[in-house]
Amino acid sequence: MKVIMSPLQLVRNHLTESAAVKIRLADSAASAAIIEAARHLARSVAAGGKIMLCGNGGSAADSQHIAAEFTGRLRTSMERPGIPALALTTDTSFLTSRANDCGFDGVFERLVDGLGRPGDVLIGISTSGSSRNIVRAISRAKEKGIFTVGFLGGSGGILAEMVDLPIIVPSESTQHIQESHIAVGHIICELVEEMLYGKMRTTAELES
Secondary structure (H helix, E strand, O other), X not given: OOOOOOHHHHXXXXXXXXXXXXXXXXXXXXXXXXXXXXXXXXXHHHOOOOEEEEEOOHHHHHHHHHHXXXXXXXXXXXXXXXXXXXXXXXXXXXXXXXXXXXXXXXXXXXXXXXXXXXXXXXXXXXXXXXXXXXXHHHHHHHHOOOEEEEEEEOOOOOHHHHOOEEEEEXXXXXXXXXXXXXXXXXXXXXXXXXXXXXXXXXXXXXXX
């Protein structure tokens, strides 16, 4: 028999389940991986590199959201220069022409090929960990000497074994994974701000 929830029950269930996923994430190995990712990003930017992000659907929106936090600022209390970050999901002329002519699987790979440089960082966002265009982008990035980070979910999929640093949300729910991905992006941005321009601005912090 199907149980019909009231609107209030649905709201409370969603919020408590989302919070539970974030608590599991905080208690997992992902916490250390988040700190290490921030250190890599801060080192890259300090050395003149940039941050690139890519994903599909909601993960494309997350790519743009997180890139905007870096180039703008996350916190109004932090006055700092813009941090070079680029969402590979925003050039509709390129994405539609390339996908139309050559297929969608290689669109991000091509952008990494044209825009990526050794010393940059690529963040691939995939709730399944198996998105083909993200897999190909990560593969090309590694060939070019670009450090790779995966925002993943569930088991981590193919990308868990490919990226230099996987951050895996322990959930099978796409929506809760995405909610945690944006939280992870905010945390990493805040850490990078502090490492480059705030109280954590020490060589020891970046090298530890």
